[in-house]
Amino acid sequence: MNDQSTQAGSAPQRAILFTAFEPSGDSHASSVIAAIRQQAPDIPVYAWGGPAMEQAGATIIQQTSTDGAMGAGGLSKILEHIRITRDLKTWLRSHPEVAVHVPVDSPAANFPICKATKPAGCRVVHLVAPQLWAWAPWRIGKLRRLTDLVLCLLPFEEPYFLNRNVPAKFIGHPVIAEHIKVLAQDDVTATRHPLPETAGPKIALLPGSRSGEINRHARDMAAVAQRLALTHPQTSAVFAAANEHAATRIESQIESIKSNRDGQAVDFTVTTGSLSSVLRWADLVLVCSGTATLDVACHGVPMVVMYKLNPLSWNLVGRWLLTTRHIALPNIIADRRIVPEIIPYYQSLDRITHEAAQLLDNPDLAEAQLENLTEIVKLFRDSDPGQLAAGHILDQMQRRR
Incomplete structure (x- = not known):
């Protein structure tokens, strides 16, 4: 002692x-x-x-x-x-x-x-x-x-x-250390709701933990999932909420857009309880830029990183303060672009949808991303x-x- x-x-x-x-x-x-x-x-x-x-x-x-x-x-x-x-x-x-x-x-x-x-x-x-x-x-x-x-x-x-x-x-990093421990023990707790099992793509949506992040990203993530469902039938999407308060806010944000305009329903679930369970279930993750990108990296799931900003704030202040070439943590750690980062985006979801579709449709592209993420996680293993x-x-x- x-x-x-x-x-x-x-x-x-x-x-x-x-x-x-x-x-x-x-x-x-x-x-x-x-x-x-x-x-x-x-x-x-x-x-x-x-x-x-x-x-x-x-x-x-x-x-x-x-x-x-x-x-x-x-x-x-x-x-x-x-x-x-x-x-x-x-x-x-x-x-x-x-x-x-x-x-x-x-x-x-x-x-x-x-x-x-x-x-x-x-x-x-x-x-x-x-x-x-x-x-x-x-x-x-x-x-x-x-x-x-x-x-x-x-x-x-x-x-x-x-x-x-x-x-x-x-x-x-505590996040990576905890996930390495959980994955090594195969100790994954249950989510609040059962995760859907369908033949189509399984997409995890991580809009952030703060109320402002959820307000900016939840509806847009749901909209991207709807777009993907147009070309990828039986798409399922699960929002992984940090807590019950976040889950309630997500539910309110997506209530009005739970099915896309041509009637092709997207199976949305909002759950809390185990992020690891959601990430193990997923084929693709749309994730708000931040620490959650490291959660995804540990679980070896292809991701698209996004963050919505006010264009006036970004162009007047943000872009002049930023001194790094990348914003997403995996890209910063690797010092090169290994995951798509659409940061900032304002209104259009075209680039996000395109990058997500590329990962779903091109197994070699997804595998290359996972190999790079594995190298990042190795830096923290010991x-x-x-x-x-x-x-x-x-x-x-x-x-x-």
């Missing part, structure tokens, strides 16, 4: 603080917290976070990482972040035992908190590197001032930050992100001044 959990004297037991503001952050942090509880069970772990972190062993101070906990967006979200930062500063003054702060992703929300924890003497360990390699590279100076260590989920991130004098360690991250965090605790 680490000796910091049994130090002599009357000084308060040193503690660790996590701050997460998205469902993905709650998920990423949970495996790290579970590993800390295993390696150093006497060390208190506090969190502004969500249910997965609480289940892993953290004491939740405020729920901040569930969808909707941070407001609808815009001014509401900004005001909520200001309130949380103020509350955390107050809490921190009465908890001087906090030795390490672990901000999880969400740099816009976490940087203001780091400005409070770093001067208070906390070691700051970023879990999930801010994507400065993709946009806003000028913020590297701010990160350098506000971190003691960046724990990177992607292999190219460690050298990127080290070359810019930011301490960094590659730990692997890592245990939770245990590695826990070790680095506990090491930083011993370095606290």
Whole structure:
């Protein structure tokens, strides 16, 4: 056991603080917290976070990482972040035992908190590197001032930050590690609804976990499935929802377009419970750009990656901030185009439909994509992100001044 959990004297037991503001952050942090509880069970772990972190062993101070906990967006979200930062500063003054702060992703929300924890003497360990390699590279100076260590989920991130004098360690990706574990054990839980069995193509639809992503993508994904059904009879489509709230939102989005205009019905199902089950069932995946692309890669299913953006926002701001050639994570990791990415798209679904049809109709094209995805997954096979991250965090605790 680490000796910091049994130090002599009357000084308060040193503690660790996590701050997460998205469902993905709650998920990423949970495996790290579970590993800390295993390696150093006497060390208190506090969190502004969500249910997965609480289940892993953290004491939740405020729920901040569930969808909707941070407001609808815009001014509401900004005001909520200001309130949380103020509350955390107050809490921190009465908890001087906090030795390490672990901000999880969400740099816009976490940087203001780091400005409070770093001067208070906390070691700051970023879990999930801010994507400065993709946009806003000028913020590297701010990160350098506000971190003691960046724990990177992607292999190219460690050298990127080290070359810019930011301490960094590659730990692997929790999503890939979990899927490798599940697939190795053949441990796949049931979905909420039975998955349809038809003779036609089976298409999994992953519109994203946030409400805004679902609003942008669910109807369009359903429309693409309908188009494919015109040339691919008996097409089935399953939406894999992150939770019941997301499932309800998806249902409302697709209610009015469940059959295409010539009467050829598409068998739509919306389910929760096991993404692995859905991906094992699927012949093709339409997926919103993000971490879910790595879920698909692990399961070896051909994919088309898509993300809808406002054309004005993209042309005025987005395209000028982006510094990478690719946006989809598999393409970024490979540093070349191995999966089709239609990012951004605005209204037309023609390119998405074309790329999806190509993968359904051309087995050699689909197989080539799968071979490339297999090579990506191999980069992560030997890592245990939770245990590695826990070790680095506990090491930083011993370095606290």
